[in-house]
Amino acid sequence: MDLLTRVLFTLLGLFIILNWGLLMNAIMRKLTARVARRVGIRWYQPWINLVKLYSNRNAISHGVMFQLGPVFRMMGGVGLFIFMPLIYGSEAFSNFSFAGDLVIILYIKFFGMLGMALGAGEGGHPYSAMGVSRGLSQVTTVELPFALAIIALAVQYNTLSLHEIVAAQQGGIANWTLLTNPIATLAAVLSMLGVFMHSPFDLVKAPNEIPIGPPTEYHSSYLGILRTNAAILHVIEAVLYMNLFFGGATSWPILIVKTFLIYFFSIFVGVVFPRFKIEHSVRWFLKVPLALGIIAIILIL
């Protein structure tokens, strides 16, 4: 497959992932609304919101870094997408994954957050600074158990390539990491709750308390970019977990069902549990998931 076809297929994949992300957000918001016995938003509300944000007639700037913040964040989401194999066995939707893609994915996952922190900092709003300090401290503790789980996986499968990890899990549920290495899976899935940042770990954005955290000053198309990126990021992070622990996907319907269920888990927990304070959530991540991660490492060695 030549480069141009590859790029075109990657763009097609991005388009599908973006729309599925927006639809998934709407479905999840609808589900939470039904739990509260409300009717909830229309299923096409996220698209309308995007059109509205991009079509606002003016936007102001607080400086160059403020403008670059959403771009870096977008780079985090799209960068994660570019190196992520989506469909196992399909050359077209393997994107640009290569032998060491797991390492670069771990790096890019954090990169978007840092860019956003710089941009939000230049916004100058005190709530942005609060959101950034909370977000970075929580994400740092979330990354610890996740990184340990990934190291356990790398030792178990003796590779740093996502494609090979997915290949090793083919041939039935019994081969999934979920069953071959349940403790690492548990550590990673619990840290996933912090990645998606839904209740009880949504203090970073904390609606109703500090106005929406880091993006407080972002508006119009800046916010449009952030929202587009959020839709991509939610799906692609679910795809990462799917590839690592739940056997990957051999076709688009399987990918959609699996990402939906993975994302639904965090929503399910969020509906049941109220919000943690930041010191509580940091302590919790440093206790249960981290302990599980260390046990997973010890067992695999």
Added chain:
Amino acid sequence: MAENKKNIQKNDEEKIQETRDKFLKDHNKKRRVETPEGRVIEVDPMKDYFSDERPTRKDPHKGVIEKFLNWARSESIWVLGFGTGCGSIEIPPLTTPRFDMFRFGVAMRPTPRQSSALIISGYLSVKTLKRAIRSYEQMMQPKFVLALGSCTINGGMYWDSYNTINRVDHYMPVDVYVAGCMPRPEALLAGFNQLKKRIREGRAEGANQYAEHFDWYKANQKKIIKDWNMPDYNW
């Protein structure tokens, strides 16, 4: 009418300059400071920290494009969480299962930067007017104002109060009035639907109106707010 406007402005400008220095906080006054390197420089925080650029008219697109965009704007109304008077107690019930404004595409936003609609919910005291103006000016165009309750129309039961303004549309362009004291949440939802209709018809150009008649609005505001200690225009 035009001359009248100019006269109001001329007489008031001198007064405003006097009052401005009087009410400005010390850290916002124009002064000379010494830098760590020993140079003496002049700082004017009202110019340095705030933009005093006037708002400008932003022309809508033409034809089908603007119709589509207006439809999107009308179906995604983000309301600034800003309660002015007793009417603000009527807004929270809208998020509950009984009224549920989300099904109409209405949502609350905590910051003026991201909001497209401002609800003046009830009487507006002089002190709150200042905050309402700052919030309104920080919102992005196009922006809509929904005035709730009799107090915003003619002062209502506060019509002769010493510190409550009577007509909101002397200070900012209002798109929809919801009458009542207090209007129930259903009335507010009806107001939202009226606002949607207005946006779809392309008549909700309040921000452009504010930019075109900026001097008139400012003169009115400054007549009421005696301790004007903020920049003339708040980005």
